[in-house]
Amino acid sequence: MRALVWHGANDIRCDTVPDPEIEHPRDAIIKVTTCAICGSDLHLHDNFMPGMEKGDIVGHEFMGEVMEVGSEAKSALKVGERVVVPFTIWCGECDQCKRGNYSVCERSNRNKALADKVFGHTTAGLFGYTHLTGGYAGGQAEYVRVPMADRTHIKIPGGLTDEQVLFLGDIFPTGWQAAAQCDIQPTDTVAIWGCGPVGQMTIRSAILLGAKQVIAIDRVPERLAMAKAGGAITINFEEESVVERLNELTGGKGPEKCIDAVGMEAHATATLDSMYDRAKQALMLESDRAHVLREMIYVCRPAGTLSIPGVYGGLIDKLPFGMAMNKGLTWRMGQTHVNRWTDDLLNRIQEGQIDPSFVITHTVPLDQGPEMYKTFRDKRDGCIKVVLKP
Amino acid sequence: MAYYDRSSAGDNLARGLGWFSIGLGVAELMAGRSIARWMGMEDKTNLIRAYGVREITAGVGLLALGDPKPWIWSRIAGDAVDMATLAAGMEDNPRAGNARIAFGAVMATTVLDVVCVQKLHREEAYHRSLPVPDYSGRSGFPRPVSAMRGAASDAPIGQDMRTPRILQFQPAQSQAASS
Ligand SMILES: NC(=O)c1ccc[n+]([C@@H]2O[C@H](COP(=O)([O-])OP(=O)(O)OC[C@H]3O[C@@H](n4cnc5c(N)ncnc54)[C@H](O)[C@@H]3O)[C@@H](O)[C@H]2O)c1
Ligand SMILES: [Zn+2]
Ligand SMILES: [Zn+2]
Numbered sequence: 415m416r417a418l419v420w421h422g423a424n425d426i427r428c429d430t431v432p433d434p435e436i437e438h439p440r441d442a443i444i445k446v447t448t449c450a451i452c453g454s455d456l457h458l459h460d461n462f463m464p465g466m467e468k469g470d471i472v473g474h475e476f477m478g479e480v481m482e483v484g485s486e487a488k489s490a491l492k493v494g495e496r497v498v499v500p501f502t503i504w505c506g507e508c509d510q511c512k513r514g515n516y517s518v519c520e521r522s523n524r525n526k527a528l529a530d531k532v533f534g535h536t537t538a539g540l541f542g543y544t545h546l547t548g549g550y551a552g553g554q555a556e557y558v559r560v561p562m563a564d565r566t567h568i569k570i571p572g573g574l575t576d577e578q579v580l581f582l583g584d585i586f587p588t589g590w591q592a593a594a595q596c597d598i599q600p601t602d603t604v605a606i607w608g609c610g611p612v613g614q615m616t617i618r619s620a621i622l623l624g625a626k627q628v629i630a631i632d633r634v635p636e637r638l639a640m641a642k643a644g645g646a647i648t649i650n651f652e653e654e655s656v657v658e659r660l661n662e663l664t665g666g667k668g669p670e671k672c673i674d675a676v677g678m679e680a681h682a683t684a685t686l687d688s689m690y691d692r693a694k695q696a697l698m699l700e701s702d703r704a705h706v707l708r709e710m711i712y713v714c715r716p717a718g719t720l721s722i723p724g725v726y727g728g729l730i731d732k733l734p735f736g737m738a739m740n741k742g743l744t745w746r747m748g749q750t751h752v753n754r755w756t757d758d759l760l761n762r763i764q765e766g767q768i769d770p771s772f773v774i775t776h777t778v779p780l781d782q783g784p785e786m787y788k789t790f791r792d793k794r795d796g797c798i799k800v801v802l803k804p
Numbered sequence: 805m806a807y808y809d810r811s812s813a814g815d816n817l818a819r820g821l822g823w824f825s826i827g828l829g830v831a832e833l834m835a836g837r838s839i840a841r842w843m844g845m846e847d848k849t850n851l852i853r854a855y856g857v858r859e860i861t862a863g864v865g866l867l868a869l870g871d872p873k874p875w876i877w878s879r880i881a882g883d884a885v886d887m888a889t890l891a892a893g894m895e896d897n898p899r900a901g902n903a904r905i906a907f908g909a910v911m912a913t914t915v916l917d918v919v920c921v922q923k924l925h926r927e928e929a930y931h932r933s934l935p936v937p938d939y940s941g942r943s944g945f946p947r948p949v950s951a952m953r954g955a956a957s958d959a960p961i962g963q964d965m966r967t968p969r970i971l972q973f974q975p976a977q978s979q980a981a982s983s
Contacts, residue, residue, distance in 0.1 A: 514962060597967040600954065618944050624954030640939040645949035670973050681870070717971055744967065758960055767955055772944035775937070796937035 416804065417555030418783045420470045423461035428781040431471065434551060434559035439486035442563030444499060448576035449476035449553050451783070451790055451800040452501075452584055453610050453677065454543070454725050459787050462678055463727045465544035473554025474501035474541040475584040477576060483563065490564035497567040498583045499553065499560055500752035503539040506565040517749035522562055523548045537749070554783055556804045568756045571764070577771035577801065578763055581615070585799075586770045587755040589615025589675070592723040593623050594755075595746040596671040603627040603664050605713070606646070607706045608675035609637035611799045612723055614773050616675050617644040622768065625671075629663060631656055633681070636796045640773070657713050668715040677724030680705040704730040711738045722747035773799040780804040814923030818876055821920060822866025824913070825879065829859030843906055844899030848889065855889075858882055873928075876921040883914040 419429040434443055452475050457463045477498040483491050491497070503523075504516035511519050522539035523529050525548050529536035532546055539561065542552020551559060560566055570579050589612055598604060604625045606616050609632035620628045621644065630646035632638050638648040649659045660669055680703045710720050711734055720743055738745075762768055775798045778786055786800045832839060833856030840849040862882065865875040890907045894900040945952045 513964070591965075594959070594961045595965045597961070597965065597972070599972055600957075601973060614944075619956075621945075621949060621953050622956035623959065624957040636936055636939050640942050643940050643943045644945075645943070645953070715973075717973075719967060744971065746965075754962075762956065766946050767952075768944050769946075770944060772942040775939075794931070795934070796939075798939070 415556035416780055417471045417551075418473060418780065418802075420458060420466050420472050421468055424459065426459055426472060426784050426787055428783055431555075434557050436482060436484045437559065438561065439484040440562050440564055441484040442480055442487050442491055442560045442567075443482040444476075444478045444497065444553075444558050444560055445481045446476050446478040446553055446556060446558060446804045448478070448580050449473050449555075449780075449802050449804065450580060450584075451475075451554070451787060451802065453612055455787070456791050457678060457725060457727065458543070459791065460679065463544050465546040465549075467545060467549070470542065470545075470549065471551040471555050472542040473552035474543055475580065476541075476553030476558065477570070477580050477583060478558075481557070487564040491567060496570045498570055498579055498756075499541070499558070499567055500582075500587075500756070501541055501543070501584045502749060502752050503541070503548070503550065503561055503566050504753065505562050511565075514751055514754045516751040516753055522566075524561075525549060540749070554780065554802060554804075556780070565753070568753065568760065570760075574763065575771070577774060578769055579760065580801065581611075581770040581773070582756050582759055582763075583752065584750070585611045585615050585773075586759055587752045588612050588723050588750040589617075590619040590755050590759060591750045592616045592673050592675065592721050593619035593625075596620075596673065596719050596721050598623045598625045598671065600624050601626055602671050603629065603669040604671040604673065605629045605631065605660055605669040605710075606673045606675055607631045607680075607710065608677075608724065609634065609641040609646075609648075610675065611773050613637075613675035614640055614644060614798070615770065616673055616723070617641055617646045618768055620673075621645045622762075627663065629660065629669065634793050637793075637798060640798065643772075656709060660713050664715070668713050668718070670715050670718045672710040672714045672718065672720050674706045674710060674720070674722045674724040676706045678703060678726045704733055708732070708734060711741075711743065714741065714743055716741040717743070719744040719746060723750070725749075774801050775799055777801045777803065812923075812927050814920060814927050815872060817916070817920045817923065818866050818872035821876065821879065821913075821917065822863045822872075825859045825863030825866065827863075829856045829861075829863055832856030832859060842899070843890070843893065843903040844897040845893040845903065848893060851889065855882070855886065873921060873924050876917055876924065880914060880917045880921065883910055883917060886910045887914075 415433050417431050418426050420426055480491055480493050480495045502517045504511050504519040505521040508520040517538050519538040523536045525545055526536040529546050539548030541550050568582050593616055602625050604620045606613055609630050617628055617630055628646045630641035631649045631651055633650050633652040642648050649656055780802045783802050789797045790800050832852050836853040837849045840846050840852050862875050862879050866872050887910050890903050894903050
């Protein structure tokens with residue numbers, strides 16, 4: 415089959431690789447009909463995440479048709495059914511899964527021993543995302559093996575297009591959880607850094623959850639325009655001071671809720687801390703650039719909440735933790751517990767409350783994937799979200 | 805938005821110049837004295853070391869992920885300073901020949917820098933000439949935003965995702981009272 419394969423920094427290729435097979439009775443094989451490139455894939459493409467190996471198949475936002483089901487998954491899944499696959503693999507039986515904390519499932523990471531060492535305790539297995547999280551083959555491919563498939567799926571009823579439901583596997587619940595874990599009150603101002611696909615979903619979620627004021631920050635004009643369409647007041651951080659504007663919009667008190675939908679590859683304009691981060695990252699002395707985190711800690715209202723869906727890979731430097739501690743900030747973060755939210759979100763899509771396909775700007779065949787990684791990363795051609803058709 | 809494309813031809817050249825800057829900078833810093841002596845300009849040893857630091861800074865800037873243009877411009881300015889220093893050092897210098905060789909080398913890299921920065925600006929101009937797509941109609945909602953605000957305020961969100969009541973900002977009075 416054809417699949418997008420990681421070969422190193424800036425080097426993802428469309429290769430021919432062996433078809434996946436059932437390896438465990440709980441597995442299923444899915445024929446992918448639609449998949450997408452996620453901002454998290456960019457961290458792999460740019461080689462900022464440790465733990466990738468040459469030959470790894472990438473992609474973790476995908477859906478398709480069930481082709482084959484292992485004996486232990488048969489009661490939950492049938493051949494021919496249409497499913498979206500969540501990027502977090504979960505067992506449904508461990509303590510964490512019982513609490514709904516699927517992204518930290520204790521049993522789905524087959525490289526648990528390694529993860530235990532690196533993270534202290536393992537987190538869930540993820541598709542197409544480094545050997546620290548299991549090194550499972552990803553979904554930017556014609557076929558995928560889905561482990562623990564009796565749990566790891568979202569069934570899609572008829573009448574909805576792939577484009578409407580695909581993002582249930584990642585960015586929609588990610589934006590939703592980012593907003594939900596802020597416990598938004600009708601009086602809240604929610605500031606969201608980053609108007610990429612995750613930021614866009616977060617903006618819509620914060621509106622649906624009833625925020626008084628949603629403020630979105632980025633520097634890419636067409637992304638800001640899309641943020642505005644979704645109900646956000648926008649700040650272009652290249653043209654205005656983020657801190658000043660946020661204070662202005664909140665009567666000098668700062669937003670109650672701050673969301674980092676940017677992650678480890680944050681940009682900044684000629685600020686001292688960003689020069690410092692870039693230099694250290696270039697010399698490989700630091701893995702993540704923390705400009706957004708620093709800004710959030712600084713501007714957030716005391717006793718407010720920081721919600722961090724943006725992905726970080728390792729160590730950050732010069733984080734003003736004293737400021738965070740003294741202001742009594744609440745931190746909420748993590749990979750998304752996808753299946754915790756998807757029943758409700760699928761309902762909302764069906765009811766027509768939201769149509770997540772608004773974010774798609776590019777649809778291309780799988781073999782154009784490698785170029786689209788660059789188009790998406792460099793924000794060329796108005797690119798916001800890329801959908802691939804194997 | 806400052807535009808740069810970290811996989812373009814101009815960018816590759818910029819990256820090459822970045823590595824060159826680091827190499828040259830390290831050499832100037834470590835071997836400042838021998839370089840100065842070779843050109844018959846011993847009195848400029850510390851200056852050459854300082855130029856080394858400047859080169860390394862530019863190199864790191866170029867290799868980092870941001871916009872390479874300001875760094876290439878800083879290299880061009882640096883080249884000018886180098887050439888001025890060399891020109892001044894050629895007077896009454898028995899080793900002026902070597903200084904002239906160095907001058908020629910700097911001039912050659914200046915040409916590369918200028919080519920590079922022109923390429924980068926051309927790429928930016930091309931990018932800016934492309935039409936910006938209009939996403940102002942893409943709300944994702946079936947009705948105006950004002951009608952959607954709070955439409956999901958009844959969503960099932962577990963207690964573990966909730967802020968403890970006392971930490972909620974609203975309504976302030978009843979919070980204080982209930983504590
Ligand atoms: N927690 C999860 O489960 C989960 C799931 C999906 C994605 N993610 C992460 O979410 C993040 C965003 O993903 P995406 O798909 O939207 O990616 P993206 O790269 O398209 O979006 C990032 C956006 O942030 C903007 N940005 C950069 N620096 C900024 C700054 N200083 N201030 C404000 N905005 C800035 C960029 O211009 C860009 O538009 C990534 O880190 C991704 O890994 C997390
Ligand atoms: Zn993702
Ligand atoms: Zn589990």
